[in-house]
Amino acid sequence: MKRQSAAKIDTPFDPLALRRVLGRFATGVAVVTAEGGEAGMVGMTMSSFNSVSLDPPLVLFSVARSALSLPVLRGAQGYGISILGHHQEHVSNRFARPLEDKWSGVEVRRGESQVPLIEGALAHLECAPYACHEGGDHEVFIARVLRFSAADGGDPLIFFGGRYRALASGEAGHGQPSHASQGQRP
Numbered sequence: 001m002k003r004q005s006a007a008k009i010d011t012p013f014d015p016l017a018l019r020r021v022l023g024r025f026a027t028g029v030a031v032v033t034a035e036g037g038e039a040g041m042v043g044m045t046m047s048s049f050n051s052v053s054l055d056p057p058l059v060l061f062s063v064a065r066s067a068l069s070l071p072v073l074r075g076a077q078g079y080g081i082s083i084l085g086h087h088q089e090h091v092s093n094r095f096a097r098p099l100e101d102k103w104s105g106v107e108v109r110r111g112e113s114q115v116p117l118i119e120g121a122l123a124h125l126e127c128a129p130y131a132c133h134e135g136g137d138h139e140v141f142i143a144r145v146l147r148f149s150a151a152d153g154g155d156p157l158i159f160f161g162g163r164y165r166a167l168a169s170g171e172a173g174h175g176q177p178s179h180a181s182q183g184q185r186p
């Protein structure tokens, strides 16, 4: 896996103000998981998940250097990505905290590559490591998609302005979100 490093760049502005601005970009919510052998399974709620390339099939997610899961993710043979539905806010909250046992009460199955996948999610991807880049206080993981599946229908869990949201309707431009609740991103 390629690793890149970059020189430290000074930030001339308030990081909280920048966070507020970046929070104006609505995202879905995924849980990225990996099997850590003796370290056990790890899983993290991730709004930085995104698509990169169709050929080859690549996706990315960025992991805070402070995340306890980082060492396992760095050494993992594969990653499971579960794209959460709006009914899975409790799952998002569970995997957004550095808990000893994030998994109790969460329905999990193994993918073909043995990565943990969260039942009831809108879509699942099984991925292999492709590249890892330095990204300031995060590390940017690029992963190659090995296989995927998606549920028929279902609304996504959305994160916007530091809160969970739900689609107001199936189409853009129709009114205000019908539901919002506080997220846990530190």
Ligand SMILES: Cc1cc2nc3c(=O)[nH]c(=O)nc-3n(C[C@H](O)[C@H](O)[C@H](O)COP(=O)(O)O)c2cc1C
Binding pocket: 029, 043, 044, 045, 046, 047, 048, 049, 062, 063, 064, 066, 067, 068, 069, 070, 092, 093, 095, 096, 097, 098, 099, 159, 183, 184, 185, 186
């Ligand atoms: C909606 C939401 C999105 C998040 N997205 C990310 C992310 O993209 N990258 C990241 O490093 N942490 C993200 N977090 C925070 C992690 O999920 C959280 O720090 C988690 O406790 C890390 O687990 P660990 O320390 O056990 O590895 C997000 C949290 C929430 C609630």
